Amino acid sequence: MNTVKSVPAAGKKQKAKDRKKKSRHVYNAVGVLTFLVMIFPVYWLVVSSLRPNREIRSYDQTLWPSSITFDNFSRAVSYENFGTAIKSSLIVSLTAVVGAMVMATVAAYAIGRFRFYGRRVFMVVLILVQLLPPTAMLIPIYLQLNDFGALNEYWGVIVIYLVSTLPFATWMIRGFVINIPKELEESAMVDGCTQMGAFWRIIFPLLAPGLAAASIYSLINAWNEYLLAYIVLQDNDKFTLNVWLTNFTTSRGVDYGALMAASTMIAIPVVIFFMFIQKKMATGLTSGAVKG
Numbered sequence: 001m002n003t004v005k006s007v008p009a010a011g012k013k014q015k016a017k018d019r020k021k022k023s024r025h026v027y028n029a030v031g032v033l034t035f036l037v038m039i040f041p042v043y044w045l046v047v048s049s050l051r052p053n054r055e056i057r058s059y060d061q062t063l064w065p066s067s068i069t070f071d072n073f074s075r076a077v078s079y080e081n082f083g084t085a086i087k088s089s090l091i092v093s094l095t096a097v098v099g100a101m102v103m104a105t106v107a108a109y110a111i112g113r114f115r116f117y118g119r120r121v122f123m124v125v126l127i128l129v130q131l132l133p134p135t136a137m138l139i140p141i142y143l144q145l146n147d148f149g150a151l152n153e154y155w156g157v158i159v160i161y162l163v164s165t166l167p168f169a170t171w172m173i174r175g176f177v178i179n180i181p182k183e184l185e186e187s188a189m190v191d192g193c194t195q196m197g198a199f200w201r202i203i204f205p206l207l208a209p210g211l212a213a214a215s216i217y218s219l220i221n222a223w224n225e226y227l228l229a230y231i232v233l234q235d236n237d238k239f240t241l242n243v244w245l246t247n248f249t250t251s252r253g254v255d256y257g258a259l260m261a262a263s264t265m266i267a268i269p270v271v272i273f274f275m276f277i278q279k280k281m282a283t284g285l286t287s288g289a290v291k292g
Helices: 002-049 071-077 082-113 119-130 134-148 154-177 182-190 195-206 208-224 227-232 241-248 256-286
Strands: none
Touching: 002 256, 071 256, 082 119, 082 154, 082 195, 082 208, 082 241, 119 154, 134 154, 134 227, 154 208, 154 227, 182 195, 208 256, 227 241, 241 256
């Protein structure tokens, strides 16, 4: 009797395994299709940067260039103000990221560790502020920067980028702070550390995944932003890389090859930075998912 009963049970288990296998294949196919759709614009950007201009302007396009040339990169690098554009982007982006990380870490630690009046309201305000894109407040921002004399100054753009990324970075790092046991700080303070000493020696090193996730978000936001930098910075020798790209569009037409090559080179620093911190970033993105 046991043998007879075990046959249908084994059949059900096999059917369940087959269904799981089929569903896994479907999910894999959807994942691959999604990846191809997302990666295709990047692929086309890189391939177009390697095509001759005559092939880029041709109506007969192929997935792979018939001939590869690096002349587009040569023209992009030799274009006027390329070096100053790199300097401007580095100054603005790195300063904004470092400033945002310092302020966000301090704010996140205060929100995550201390109980004070208006704490919950402050956290709600952080989310509401993040919902407002800076471009929606472009006119008030422009008028304020003009009053402070920040137009055509690096620090004007830095302040905008820092403020625009600060709410999200604070919220993300705060989710990581609350998952660090308070007993670690208390033990350090029993051993003679001050509150600030316990923070720098114990808590801050443990915040590395959260800082990595927040910093890559801040860097992408600052490195890729175009409109605000175009409005605030008015001299060619202060243009960031994204604003500098407009130089390839002239009254005589668009130099698509050099434009694609320059865009490819602009994307490389963020990709390299992401490759270095991707493991810590993955940990940071899920660090605040349990407690909150």
